Amino acid sequence: MRVIASVAAMQRLAGQWRNAAKKVAFVPTMGYLHAGHVSLMERARKLAGPKGIVVVSIYVNPTQFAPHEDFTKYPRDFKRDAALCWKAGVDVIFTPSDPEMYAPDFSVYVSEDRLAKFMEGVTRPHHFRGVTTIVAKLFNVVLPDTAIFGAKDFQQAAIVKRMVRDLNFPVKIVVAPTVREGDGLALSSRNKYLSTEERREAPVLLLALQTAQAAVAARPVFGAKLKKKIQQLIATQPSARLDYVEFFDPQTLEPLAIVKKGAHMALAVYMGKTRLIDNAEL
Amino acid sequence: MRVIASVAAMQRLAGQWRNAAKKVAFVPTMGYLHAGHVSLMERARKLAGPKGIVVVSIYVNPTQFAPHEDFTKYPRDFKRDAALCWKAGVDVIFTPSDPEMYAPDFSVYVSEDRLAKFMEGVTRPHHFRGVTTIVAKLFNVVLPDTAIFGAKDFQQAAIVKRMVRDLNFPVKIVVAPTVREGDGLALSSRNKYLSTEERREAPVLLLALQTAQAAVAARPVFGAKLKKKIQQLIATQPSARLDYVEFFDPQTLEPLAIVKKGAHMALAVYMGKTRLIDNAEL
Numbered sequence: 001m002r003v004i005a006s007v008a009a010m011q012r013l014a015g016q017w018r019n020a021a022k023k024v025a026f027v028p029t030m031g032y033l034h035a036g037h038v039s040l041m042e043r044a045r046k047l048a049g050p051k052g053i054v055v056v057s058i059y060v061n062p063t064q065f066a067p068h069e070d071f072t073k074y075p076r077d078f079k080r081d082a083a084l085c086w087k088a089g090v091d092v093i094f095t096p097s098d099p100e101m102y103a104p105d106f107s108v109y110v111s112e113d114r115l116a117k118f119m120e121g122v123t124r125p126h127h128f129r130g131v132t133t134i135v136a137k138l139f140n141v142v143l144p145d146t147a148i149f150g151a152k153d154f155q156q157a158a159i160v161k162r163m164v165r166d167l168n169f170p171v172k173i174v175v176a177p178t179v180r181e182g183d184g185l186a187l188s189s190r191n192k193y194l195s196t197e198e199r200r201e202a203p204v205l206l207l208a209l210q211t212a213q214a215a216v217a218a219r220p221v222f223g224a225k226l227k228k229k230i231q232q233l234i235a236t237q238p239s240a241r242l243d244y245v246e247f248f249d250p251q252t253l254e255p256l257a258i259v260k261k262g263a264h265m266a267l268a269v270y271m272g273k274t275r276l277i278d279n280a281e282l
Numbered sequence: 283m284r285v286i287a288s289v290a291a292m293q294r295l296a297g298q299w300r301n302a303a304k305k306v307a308f309v310p311t312m313g314y315l316h317a318g319h320v321s322l323m324e325r326a327r328k329l330a331g332p333k334g335i336v337v338v339s340i341y342v343n344p345t346q347f348a349p350h351e352d353f354t355k356y357p358r359d360f361k362r363d364a365a366l367c368w369k370a371g372v373d374v375i376f377t378p379s380d381p382e383m384y385a386p387d388f389s390v391y392v393s394e395d396r397l398a399k400f401m402e403g404v405t406r407p408h409h410f411r412g413v414t415t416i417v418a419k420l421f422n423v424v425l426p427d428t429a430i431f432g433a434k435d436f437q438q439a440a441i442v443k444r445m446v447r448d449l450n451f452p453v454k455i456v457v458a459p460t461v462r463e464g465d466g467l468a469l470s471s472r473n474k475y476l477s478t479e480e481r482r483e484a485p486v487l488l489l490a491l492q493t494a495q496a497a498v499a500a501r502p503v504f505g506a507k508l509k510k511k512i513q514q515l516i517a518t519q520p521s522a523r524l525d526y527v528e529f530f531d532p533q534t535l536e537p538l539a540i541v542k543k544g545a546h547m548a549l550a551v552y553m554g555k556t557r558l559i560d561n562a563e564l
Contacts, residue, residue, distance in 0.1 A: 015452060019301070
């Protein structure tokens with residue numbers, strides 16, 4: 001396993017792989033890896049095949065954080081991450097520094113106009129511009145055939161797929177299922193921030209998804225009514241504060257007035273100061 | 283020489299070239315080719331080498347035109363263009379349709395924030411967003427090693443270079459010199475719009491550049507004073523109306539209060555309804 005910090009070295013190596021017709025599967029991450037990431041790497045290993053290459057990037061991307069968000073305190077543990085990558089059969093870790101990725105007069109951004117307006121885009125207005133910009137950069141540096149994203153960030157995966165379609169990136173996007181703790185909490189590097197109390201209450205996000213699934217199983221229901229139900233459920237947990245819950249078309253992400261089976265639900269909940277997200281098909 | 287209209291077919295072929303380690307040199311155009319384009323193709327032919335591939339795209343890109351601009355009447359002559367490409371040793375013409383390039387719910391754009399604010403960006407506010415978006419798309423479809431742009435569009439070339447740097451496109455940008463008519467008019471597909479009278483007066487753009495070069499040859503001069511001089515010169519031609527003239531740093535494109543040798547000058551002039559641009563190092 002190689003660890004590469006330089007953009008030029010990574011891009012040169014990727015160019016050699018291309019010219020040798022090697023399959024490259026890529027997992028972009030912000031590090032502090034957990035079993036969710038490991039499942040993405042294992043998926044990448046399978047997609048690349050025994051002769052192919054698996055690249056994992058570990059980079060906490062500043063442009064997707066707002067000034068008041070947790071960029072500086074985002075958890076980092078390279079040694080542990082490297083061990084997990086090694087165990088998962090990763091060939092190359094790409095871990096650039098900020099000055100490698102962003103020149104002082106950096107001025108080019110990739111932005112998505114429609115899907116990014118909803119949900120996370122409301123609470124975090126510049127977040128997705130940071131995501132599409134860094135993913136475009138990483139695609140150009142790593143030159144993957146396939147890139148694997150986690151389903152926990154449903155809107156992010158939808159926006160990356162849209163970027164690939166609209167800018168014609170020669171990359172196939174694979175979305176791998178959310179990995180959960182035994183009690184249903186979706187794995188996230190931010191779970192580390194939770195107090196014991198908050199951690200105990202955090203499975204309420206999955207409970208909310210299951211409640212909505214049960215509610216629409218028999219017949220369509222009004223979105224407004226279902227929202228109220230979810231709000232009440234979240235309110236039962238003392239540490240929890242609902243940021244948003246939305247029912248939407250999984251292609252356009254447009255909110256649905258009437259929610260049926262097959263619709264998608266996503267929610268964001270503050271547990272104390274930590275913001276957790278989750279989603280599911282209903 | 284092959285003519286390809288489908289994005290998927292072009293991208294598949296480009297992928298095969300990559301996997302065979304073939305050098306690809308690319309000239310993006312809007313067609314209605316002239317000797318300026320031919321010089322770019324010849325440059326591409328040299329850069330690709332005898333075993334390499336030269337691709338020319340012919341595509342009048344709607345997203346870089348404002349609604350009031352000349353998108354629909356922009357001159358088109360594919361047969362003549364194809365003959366010129368053939369003569370210049372082009373291997374592939376890529377000529378997609380609008381629906382191939384832009385889905386009805388297209389929503390991803392590449393934009394440059396700093397260099398695009400000046401000059402053309404003032405008169406044509408969304409122009410460069412259209413340019414960077416289509417060039418990013420074409421790079422992802424054609425997968426070139428090198429792309430050749432004309433120096434007549436100095437700001438465009440600067441912005442494309444910035445895009446390549448900031449988004450890490452694995453493409454080398456080459457800027458080839460402006461080709462001129464005998465009387466000094468820079469070649470442009472839009473010259474076709476000029477009446478006999480306007481055509482006769484059009485070399486005033488080059489005269490303006492030469493006047494400024496002479497003015498700064500001995501010592502630095504105030505930008506404001508030099509601007510006035512150029513304004514007066516343009517005003518001597520009855521069909522001409524100055525849109526802008528700027529003296530600027532060729533790296534940052536920031537305007538200079540004091541203009542010396544080595545500074546860059548660009549101007550845009552309406553000849554009747556036709557807008558012409560030109561530029562030079564002073």
